[in-house]
Amino acid sequence: MDRAIYIAMTGAKNNMLAQTARANNLANANTTGFRADFEQARSQGVYYGSGLPTRAYSQTERPATDFTLGNMEETGRDLDLAIEGDGFFVVTAPDGSEALTRAGNLVIGADGLLQTGNGLPVMGSNGVIVLPPLEKIEIARDGSINIQVQGQGPESLAVIDRLRLVNPDVANLEKGGDGLIRLNDGSDLQEDPNVTVASGFLEGSNVNVIDEFTHILALARQYETQIKMMSTVEENSDASVRLLQLS
Numbered sequence: 001m002d003r004a005i006y007i008a009m010t011g012a013k014n015n016m017l018a019q020t021a022r023a024n025n026l027a028n029a030n031t032t033g034f035r036a037d038f039e040q041a042r043s044q045g046v047y048y049g050s051g052l053p054t055r056a057y058s059q060t061e062r063p064a065t066d067f068t069l070g071n072m073e074e075t076g077r078d079l080d081l082a083i084e085g086d087g088f089f090v091v092t093a094p095d096g097s098e099a100l101t102r103a104g105n106l107v108i109g110a111d112g113l114l115q116t117g118n119g120l121p122v123m124g125s126n127g128v129i130v131l132p133p134l135e136k137i138e139i140a141r142d143g144s145i146n147i148q149v150q151g152q153g154p155e156s157l158a159v160i161d162r163l164r165l166v167n168p169d170v171a172n173l174e175k176g177g178d179g180l181i182r183l184n185d186g187s188d189l190q191e192d193p194n195v196t197v198a199s200g201f202l203e204g205s206n207v208n209v210i211d212e213f214t215h216i217l218a219l220a221r222q223y224e225t226q227i228k229m230m231s232t233v234e235e236n237s238d239a240s241v242r243l244l245q246l247s
Helices: 004-027 209-246
Strands: 041-046 055-060 072-074 081-084 088-092 098-101 106-108 114-116 134-139 144-149 158-162 173-175 181-183 196-199 201-203
Touching: 004 041, 004 055, 004 209, 081 088, 134 196
Parallel strands: 081 201
Antiparallel strands: 041 055, 072 201, 081 196, 088 098, 098 181, 106 114, 134 144, 144 158, 173 181
């Protein structure tokens, strides 16, 4: 069988992977702080011995992430936070490592642990943030957490910790399969006092629904083309076999 069928197969495979990435973006169009993913593939010449690369396979490349800002939506909830401009919240990932997120829909767990909406502990300047029973909580623009302890008056309002806000170079960031963002150079996360938050707001996803849908349609047409090429190669192979049988 002609090796061209494998070339078409690699193209179809990468079209499917690209559609998966775009479909995931669409599925998270309403996810707080979500960052859209790009898909990418390139042609790679195939060498046979000392010959020239007369054929080229489609090769997957590491996808990138779109770090443009999403729209801020007002909620009025004290524990809803949106980072103003660039920057990230630091959280503890399920594997115990530090990770970054833009999702500021915070909640207080039953044990007083300050968490993201999906249950990840939020990091402060002094480590994981644990709050005592409280009457009221206010989070300032610099991330300072002010609380009124339960059973005490408004005069007891005091700062107990500060959110750990960082702003690393996006060129050194990589988004994992769990949706969390991590540094890819192994360096430590340094707090940035210039990062500020807006209380009572949430940042929406930066997914452009129309753009993603258009990409999915284009990738579907490319996939159909690759499948037709595979069929054509198979037909040519069968015709060659019949010719050889007649000779």
